Amino acid sequence: VIFESSKEASILVAHELANLIHRKEELNEPCVLGLATGSSPIKVYEELVRMHKEENLSFKNVVTFNLDEYYPMDKNNIQSYHHFMHEHLFNHVDILPENVNIPNGTVSAEELQQYCIDYEMKIISYGGLDFQLLGIGRTGHIGFNEPGSHINSGTRSITLDHLTRADAAPSFLGIDNVPRKAITMGIGTVRNAKRIVLLGWGISKAEILKKTIEGEMSSQVPATYLQEHNNTTFVLDTEASSEL
Numbered sequence: 001v002i003f004e005s006s007k008e009a010s011i012l013v014a015h016e017l018a019n020l021i022h023r024k025e026e027l028n029e030p031c032v033l034g035l036a037t038g039s040s041p042i043k044v045y046e047e048l049v050r051m052h053k054e055e056n057l058s059f060k061n062v063v064t065f066n067l068d069e070y071y072p073m074d075k076n077n078i079q080s081y082h083h084f085m086h087e088h089l090f091n092h093v094d095i096l097p098e099n100v101n102i103p104n105g106t107v108s109a110e111e112l113q114q115y116c117i118d119y120e121m122k123i124i125s126y127g128g129l130d131f132q133l134l135g136i137g138r139t140g141h142i143g144f145n146e147p148g149s150h151i152n153s154g155t156r157s158i159t160l161d162h163l164t165r166a167d168a169a170p171s172f173l174g175i176d177n178v179p180r181k182a183i184t185m186g187i188g189t190v191r192n193a194k195r196i197v198l199l200g201w202g203i204s205k206a207e208i209l210k211k212t213i214e215g216e217m218s219s220q221v222p223a224t225y226l227q228e229h230n231n232t233t234f235v236l237d238t239e240a241s242s243e244l
């Protein structure tokens with residue numbers, strides 16, 4: 001779906017999320033959301049915060065799982081996804097702290113593998129993700145599933161691509177400060193979500209979105225694995241869709 005402005009599109013995505021939260025509340029079930037960081041979802045979070053403040057949208061029945069975190073990464077570091085999520089969403093709504101799950105970038109190397117398995121199992125214990133919000137990286141990654149990621153991959157540690165680290169360099173004041181690794185939910189984890197919305201804004205995403213939507217499905221562009229998911233929408237602005 002193509003919109004003229006990312007703001008208008010983000011508001012509609014936020015309204016879909018709000019409707020889901022309400023529906024789950026009526027059913028007295030937790031609403032399990034997979035959330036993304038980066039610049040793409042910021043306006044969705046802004047609208048959710050506005051609806052919380054002005055329209056009494058409550059997050060008391062919401063459980064969240066974030067896609068990824070740099071590794072190693074301290075929670076208090078301003079570049080951490082932990083910090084990002086609290087600044088843009090969690091600090092401004094009534095979500096219960098125990099319902100917020102973000103991969104922990106401080107687990108030891110020895111514990112890392114088991115930690116990732118436990119993260120995956122926790123998502124499964126809630127019956128999977130009701131909704132997964134995604135951005136896309138210029139390598140074709142979703143979460144931090146870089147080229148080479150397996151279609152059935154689960155939560156794990158991964159080595160970041162050079163392009164991904166270069167794109168993150170400005171916020172780390174130089175590429176040398178960007179962590180070389182990350183913890184990410186897998187392609188399989190994401191594809192198990194009942195509903196997926198991928199946001200793509202701006203001309204810098206046009207080329208990778210063409211490959212993702214029109215290209216052949218391949219582990220070289222992991223986002224192409226969304227082509228086979230039966231309830232995924234790519235929400236794009238005019239610039240991001242310009243190569244389609």
Ligand code: GLP
Nearest residue numbers: 037038039040135136137143144
């Ligand atoms: C990072 C995140 C992704 C995100 C991507 C794009 O690599 N791990 O989840 O989709 O950046 O970021 P942006 O939305 O800022 O373009």
